Amino acid sequence: QVQLHQWGAGLLKPSETLSLTCAVYGGSISGFYWGWIRQSPTLGLEWIGQIDQSGSTNYNPALRSRVTMSVETSKNQFSLTLRSVTAADTGVYYCARLWSAEGRYVATYWGQGTLVTVSS
C-alpha cells in the first residue's frame, strides 16, 4: 500500500520561503509523476504543479515564478519550494502521486496535508 508522508514548516512570515518534503513508502518514486496541490477556503483546490522521477516539471503559470519542485530518487522523496509567500498562500498543502490516463493526470494517493499559515 502506497503511503505519502509530508513535512515542513507550518508558520511563515510574509516574504519567507515555504519548503515541504514528501516521502513515498510502499512503492518506488520511479515511473510516476508526483504533484503538489493546495487547498484554501478562498481559492479552493489549486494544482501547484508536478514532477517526474527525472526532474521534468510542469508548474501552474500563476505560481511558476515562485515555485521549484525537485525529486530525490535515492531517498524516495520529492520537495516543493515556494518563495516570497504572502497571506494568499495560506492553506493546506498536499503532496500526491499522480496517475495518467492517456497523458491526463489525476491524484490517486495523497499525503496527509500540511497546514501552512502566512502571517506577520
Next chain:
Amino acid sequence: IQMTQSPSSISASVGDRITITCRASLGIGRWLAWYQQKPGKVPNLLMYAAYTLQSGVPSRFSASGSGTDFTLTISSLQPEDSATYFCQQTNTFPLTFGGGTKVEIK
C-alpha cells in the same frame, strides 16, 4: 479553464438519487475527474475520464458527460456519502478544480 459546479450544496435523504453538475469554460473532451472529500480528510478519487469508476468505489456512483457539461450521480444516497465533491479537468494545464458541492444527509 474555469470549472463551475452546481449546486454548491445539497441536502437529501438516505436512498435519494442526487446529481451534481460540473461545467467547463472550454471543451475538455472526456477529461474530467471527480473527488470526494470528507471533513478533515484528504480528497479521494472517485472517477476519471468522465465516467470510469476508480477501483473500490461503490457502483451507486456514476458519471457522464463530455465537452463542457458533466454530471456525477449517486443513485441511492447513503450516510457515508456525506462529503464535499469536487470536479477536476485533466485536459489542459494548469489542471483546475471546481468549487465543490457539499452533500448533506437530512
